[in-house]
Amino acid sequence: MRTQAALTDRERDASPNSLGFGQGCKSAVPIAVGYIPIAIAFGLLAKSSGVPNYISVMMSFFIFAGASQFVGANLLAVGATYGEIILTTFILNLRHFLMTASIAQRVDQGTSKKWMALLAFGVTDETFTVAALRKESRLPKEFVFGLNITSFAAWNAGTWVGVFLAAGLPASVQESMGIALYAMFIGLLVPSLRTSRPVLIVCILSVAIHSLLYWVPVFAGLSTGWRIIISTILAAGAGAVLFSEEGNES
Numbered sequence: 001m002r003t004q005a006a007l008t009d010r011e012r013d014a015s016p017n018s019l020g021f022g023q024g025c026k027s028a029v030p031i032a033v034g035y036i037p038i039a040i041a042f043g044l045l046a047k048s049s050g051v052p053n054y055i056s057v058m059m060s061f062f063i064f065a066g067a068s069q070f071v072g073a074n075l076l077a078v079g080a081t082y083g084e085i086i087l088t089t090f091i092l093n094l095r096h097f098l099m100t101a102s103i104a105q106r107v108d109q110g111t112s113k114k115w116m117a118l119l120a121f122g123v124t125d126e127t128f129t130v131a132a133l134r135k136e137s138r139l140p141k142e143f144v145f146g147l148n149i150t151s152f153a154a155w156n157a158g159t160w161v162g163v164f165l166a167a168g169l170p171a172s173v174q175e176s177m178g179i180a181l182y183a184m185f186i187g188l189l190v191p192s193l194r195t196s197r198p199v200l201i202v203c204i205l206s207v208a209i210h211s212l213l214y215w216v217p218v219f220a221g222l223s224t225g226w227r228i229i230i231s232t233i234l235a236a237g238a239g240a241v242l243f244s245e246e247g248n249e250s
Contacts, residue, residue: 019136024146030187031126031147032154035066039155042069043162049077053163060159064152065124068092091223095232096120099128106131106139115141122148133192133199198243206235 039060046056051073059069068089075085100120107119119141123131127147131139192199210231213219222230 019134019140019143021142021146024143024148025150026146027130027143028127028147028150028154031130031151034126034187035151035154036158036161038066039158040162042066042073043159043164045070045162046073047163049073051076056163057156057159060156063089064121064155065089065093065096066155091226091229094229095125096123098232098236099123099125099132103128103131103139103144106137107144108138108140111141115145119144119148122152124151127151129189133196198239201242202235202239205238206231209234 042060043056046059046069047053055076056073059072063069063072071092072085072089075088080088100123103119103123104116107116111119122145127144130147131144189199189203193203210227213222213227213230219227
């Protein structure tokens with residue numbers, strides 16, 4: 001005889017309307033609010049660096065990766081070669097392989113490869129955090145798409161504002177936009193830190209590893225991108241080993 005808890009979980013996962021496109025859009029609102037000011041900051045930076053407006057807009061539309069776009073704009077400004085820009089951004093975004101692989105394990109079975117590719121394009125640090133911390137065992141593709149497309153629209157809208165409209169803002173306002181992304185990510189993470197021991201421990205490990213790579217002289221030659229990649233891989237790997245049984249139970 002099935003328990004009531006098992007029945008509830010099965011009914012929840014089987015219901016097509018329990019977690020759909022609208023819920024994905026709603027869940028993305030905090031991300032969108034945080035993305036707009038940081039995207040405006042990117043547009044301002046790109047414009048001040050001499051990057052053509054159409055290039056800045058196309059970067060947000062086709063790349064959709066904040067850190068890579070900031071780095072790319074700076075490299076374009078200093079006259080770096082295309083090969084250097086591609087290699088640098090590739091290294092910086094290696095973590096996306098881990099994030100998309102993780103989310104793919106939870107997307108509804110039977111989702112086509114075209115849908116998977118579309119969903120993978122929209123995965124960012126923030127959308128991954130929201131999706132990964134959902135309690136549902138399965139995530140409908142409509143939910144993930146709503147989460148991604150809302151964040152994507154906010155990022156691109158902010159870029160347009162930064163490129164075409166925000167040049168007249170006071171310097172103090174322009175400089176303050178840079179902290180918005182960090183505040184948003186902390187806001188998404190803190191509730192889970194209070195209720196999930198694995199999340200708390202993995203975050204502490206990540207901070208400790210990154211601090212070690214930053215302060216120990218032998219690692220002084222590592223770039224910021226490599227420190228982030230190494231910290232992410234080691235902390236995530238440790239979390240997978242330490243909490244594998246909890247993951248299997250869920």
